[in-house]
Amino acid sequence: MKPLRNQTHFYQNIYIPLIIIYLLFTVSLGFIGFEFLNVQYTQKIKLLGNITGAVLSENPALENILVDAIQDTEGRYMADGFAALNQYGYREYLSMYEDVPYRNSLNSFFFLMFLFFFFSFVIITVFFILFDKKRKLQEQKLLTLLDHCLSDDYSFLEQRKDMGIIFNEAFTDTLLKLGNKLMLKSQLLAEEHDNTKSLVTDISHQLKTPVSALKNCLSLSMEADSPEERDALLERCTLQLTKLESLMEALINISRLETSMITLHKEETSLSDILLDAVNAVYVKALQKNISVEVLNDSEGQDEALLDSLTLSLDRKWTVEALANILDNAIKYSPAKSTITVRLHKLFSYVHIEIEDAGIGIPKKEYNKVFQRFYRGSHPMVQQSEGSGVGLYLSRRIIEGEGGSIMVKPAFRQGSVFVVQLPLN
Amino acid sequence: MNEHTNIILRTDNLCKYYGTGDNLVKAVDCIDLAIKQGEFVSIVGKSGSGKSTLLHMLGALDNPTSGSVWLDGENISSFKENRLSQIRRRKIGFIFQSYNLIPSLNVWENIVLPLGLDNKELDEPFIRDIVKTLGLENKVKNLPNTLSGGQQQRCAIARAIAAKPSIILADEPTGNLDTKTGDEVMALLKTSAKKYGQTLVVITHNEEIAQMADRTVMIADGKVVG
Numbered sequence: 001m002k003p004l005r006n007q008t009h010f011y012q013n014i015y016i017p018l019i020i021i022y023l024l025f026t027v028s029l030g031f032i033g034f035e036f037l038n039v040q041y042t043q044k045i046k047l048l049g050n051i052t053g054a055v056l057s058e059n060p061a062l063e064n065i066l067v068d069a070i071q072d073t074e075g076r077y078m079a080d081g082f083a084a085l086n087q088y089g090y091r092e093y094l095s096m097y098e099d100v101p102y103r104n105s106l107n108s109f110f111f112l113m114f115l116f117f118f119f120s121f122v123i124i125t126v127f128f129i130l131f132d133k134k135r136k137l138q139e140q141k142l143l144t145l146l147d148h149c150l151s152d153d154y155s156f157l158e159q160r161k162d163m164g165i166i167f168n169e170a171f172t173d174t175l176l177k178l179g180n181k182l183m184l185k186s187q188l189l190a191e192e193h194d195n196t197k198s199l200v201t202d203i204s205h206q207l208k209t210p211v212s213a214l215k216n217c218l219s220l221s222m223e224a225d226s227p228e229e230r231d232a233l234l235e236r237c238t239l240q241l242t243k244l245e246s247l248m249e250a251l252i253n254i255s256r257l258e259t260s261m262i263t264l265h266k267e268e269t270s271l272s273d274i275l276l277d278a279v280n281a282v283y284v285k286a287l288q289k290n291i292s293v294e295v296l297n298d299s300e301g302q303d304e305a306l307l308d309s310l311t312l313s314l315d316r317k318w319t320v321e322a323l324a325n326i327l328d329n330a331i332k333y334s335p336a337k338s339t340i341t342v343r344l345h346k347l348f349s350y351v352h353i354e355i356e357d358a359g360i361g362i363p364k365k366e367y368n369k370v371f372q373r374f375y376r377g378s379h380p381m382v383q384q385s386e387g388s389g390v391g392l393y394l395s396r397r398i399i400e401g402e403g404g405s406i407m408v409k410p411a412f413r414q415g416s417v418f419v420v421q422l423p424l425n
Numbered sequence: 426m427n428e429h430t431n432i433i434l435r436t437d438n439l440c441k442y443y444g445t446g447d448n449l450v451k452a453v454d455c456i457d458l459a460i461k462q463g464e465f466v467s468i469v470g471k472s473g474s475g476k477s478t479l480l481h482m483l484g485a486l487d488n489p490t491s492g493s494v495w496l497d498g499e500n501i502s503s504f505k506e507n508r509l510s511q512i513r514r515r516k517i518g519f520i521f522q523s524y525n526l527i528p529s530l531n532v533w534e535n536i537v538l539p540l541g542l543d544n545k546e547l548d549e550p551f552i553r554d555i556v557k558t559l560g561l562e563n564k565v566k567n568l569p570n571t572l573s574g575g576q577q578q579r580c581a582i583a584r585a586i587a588a589k590p591s592i593i594l595a596d597e598p599t600g601n602l603d604t605k606t607g608d609e610v611m612a613l614l615k616t617s618a619k620k621y622g623q624t625l626v627v628i629t630h631n632e633e634i635a636q637m638a639d640r641t642v643m644i645a646d647g648k649v650v651g
Contacts, residue, residue, distance in 0.1 A: 160498045173515065176497060177591070181622065183431060184462050347609045348575065349560045367636040405612035411631045421612045 014127070021123065025116050032112055036105050043101070044306055115199070134166075140164050145175065152326045154183040199258050202374055203251050206388060210247060214240040224424035241384065250390040253321075257397050264315040264401050271351060271422075275342065278323035290337045293327065298343040298354075310351065313401055313425050322398040326355050326418045330383060333359035334415065348423035350404065358415040367408055372394040395420075433624050434460040434483060434592055439492035440517045441478050441647075452478040454647035460592070462486050465615060467624045467635035470644035477596060479644065482493075484594045487511045495547070497591055504549045514543050518623075519586030520595035520614070524571040524577040526584075533565040542548040543588070555583045558617050582614055592624040599634060611637055 042297070048070070055062055069077050082090070096102045141163070148401050156181050163172045190392055217237045221291035280295050286293055297308070330340045338358040345352040360379050362370055369375045374389040376382055400405045403423045441453040454474045460466050469520070471474040481487035482494055485501050493502045502514055519525075526535045540547055556562055559579040569577055578598060585593050598614060599607030610625075611634050618625040627638065635641045643651040 158498055173497075177589075180431070180433075180462055180591075184622070187431060251449050273629060345605055347605060349613055350603050364632055367632065368641065403616055405608075405615060405637060407608075407633060407636050419608055421608060 018095055018123075018127075020119075024118070029112065029116055032109065035294075037103065040102070046053055073304065086329065134247055136165055142175075145179075150178060152177055152186055157183065157221055195258065197256060201374075203255065206247060206251065206374065207244075210240055210244045216243065230401055247388050250388055250394070253394055257401075264398065266313045266320055266402070268311045269314050269316045269319070271344075272308060274312075274314065274316060274319050274323065275317075276343075277320040278327060279342075281320065281324040282327045285328065285331050286340075289331060289334070290332055291334055291336065291338055291340060293340045295342045296344065298345045310346070311425075312351065312422055314422060315398075318398045319402065319422070321354075322395040323353075323420065325395045326420070329391060330355060330357035330416075330418075332358060333357070333379075333381060334389070335359070346374055346424075347421075349422075350423055353420040353422065354413050355418040355420070356415065358411070358413070361410060361414060362416050364410075370408060371406070431462045432459045433462045433497060434458070434626070435495040435506055436483070437493045437495070439482060439494060439626060440490045441475075441482060441487070442490045449633050450639070451647045452495065456644075456647070456649055458483075458642065458649070460626060462624055463589075464640065465498070465618060465624055465638045466557065466627070466640050467638035468626065468628045468642045468644055469630065469635045470633055473580060473615070474644045475647035476628045476630075476644045480594055480596050480626070483626065484519060485513055491635075511543075514539055515588065516591045518588060518590040518593040519599045520578070520581050520585050522597040522600035523599075524569070524574075524581045526577055526580055528569055531568055532561060532565050532580050532583075534574070535569065535580055536587050539584065539588050545588070548589075550587075552583075553588050554579075555621070557621065559583050559613055573604050573606075575610055578602065578610050578649065579613060580616065586617060586621055586623065589621070590623070592626065593618060593623070593629045597629055598627060599629070599631065607631075607634065 013028075017088065021399050052066055052070075054064060075348075083092075096106065148154070148156055157176060160176065164173065167175065214237060217233055217240055221230050221233035221237065223234055275295055279295070327340065334340065334357045340358075341354075341356045343354040343356070345354075362377065363379075366377055370377065371392050372389075373393045375393070376387065376389040396406050399420055399422070405419075405421045407419050409417045409419060427542040436458045439453055439458075440451070443452055448520065450609070453503045456479060468476050468479065468585075478487065482489050482502075484577055485494070485496075485504070489502055493500050495501070496512065496516060499512075501509065504512065513519075527538065530538065533556075536552060537547060539566060556565060558584060561576070561579055561583060562582075564572060564576060569580065572580065578601075582598075595614065601608055614627070615637050617623075625638075627634070629635055642649055
């Protein structure tokens, strides 16, 4: 189905004018035919008047018989009349064409008929030639455009005006949309490529510092003056190694996610299992700081029971990792003996999980940045503590990859609330 | 492939002034914006900062005092009203704070209404998919007044996406919703815009919601401040 506007375009510019021209031709043809008949009729009447006048001027007594003959429809006197007229070349069935005045009128009538045909022919032919030309032009343009698309040249997207002349608007819109979509896809590919490159750069940069620290530490320990000093330095080396190890682990996770080497395998998983695993993963750290983690079911009514037995279609291992990262941060930046509250709420399309801590909080300006790769907060406590700035980034990648969302809000008193929404089935 | 080819919406020196002399109010004061295709941009500002006026001009609902708005490479600020209404129908999906659903039409009819106005063929599988994504399958026969606020807004999102517009403009989409429902609607809006490859511009005063966006534009006193 064509959009309405195109149809009106067709009707207004082509169909209606053609109909009007045709109507004009037909009307004028009818008018000319009428005129032709009218002229003949007048001539006949005049002839009749002339004959009647001629006969009556010679013999007025014949008036009765003349009237009788005029009103007679059966042609009683016709045979006698033609018998007399035959001598002058008039026959009963004389062809119209042999009568000179008739012939002239007929000729002009036929000429007009021919003109009418000729003009119709010319108009229709011209119309079809133009139409065909436009169609060919459209085909040609479309082919060039598709060729451009194939060779990744999207400069036609900026030549909307040129396209508007050849194609109608709806067609232009759709073509441009198609072009835009293709361009976006190829740009996305290019971006992914760039992303991989910058990932490699980022990783090598991240590894440089701990490796050179380790190297320094080792060379110092080799030149140590006393066994005690050497032991102390070696201990520092071990510390650096542990750091390096955890960094490596995080980087491996990231690069796997980034390069799509691991895909999220969605399976039916119980929400409470995921939460339990996530809390268990940070249990030791929480215990060390004497921080308690509370999980509250915030739903009301029947949702409350539903939430306990709720199964979601998620990748269990990675979702646990994502939530554990958030909890790990919460523990890291919260004071000892505080409480971390996890509140669950079942919504229509998502499970709404709030993870609230009483920690240092995040300034509003950094809300967007904390989820960026290798970003570390500006707070002195963040700067001093260990970490590589990958945890929340990884969490976001995983949760968004599963069709969920993650964001941070300020807590009511102090600290932050991370809101994770996981999609329901 | 140059940078500016995938700019879908651009403003040049866009201004909107009200009043004259001492009463002159510069609601929008020389704003230059460029929004890329597929991007999710949030425009954040306090009430009275000019963000709604800006959105109305981006959506061809209002004429600028000076400057221009370019959508899909066309300067829409120079168009006549009936071409503008075509552009609004075909290229822009609107989502408002107050949902703006038609009360006498059911959910399905509300969603397909703009398509009917444009005499477009109904891509039914596509619309069914949107309806499913937004969790409205069981509500298609309902009238808007039987739905919760969150459901009504989801219906408005479906309506905005159904016409496959070039850009979706949302004005305080969560303004009438409680926090949790607001979070949910934003997540759905973001997910569905990504899923259907649409550009999304959300106006809000809520900075927490803004962080879901790829990019945030801060507006104060009619100017871009960051």
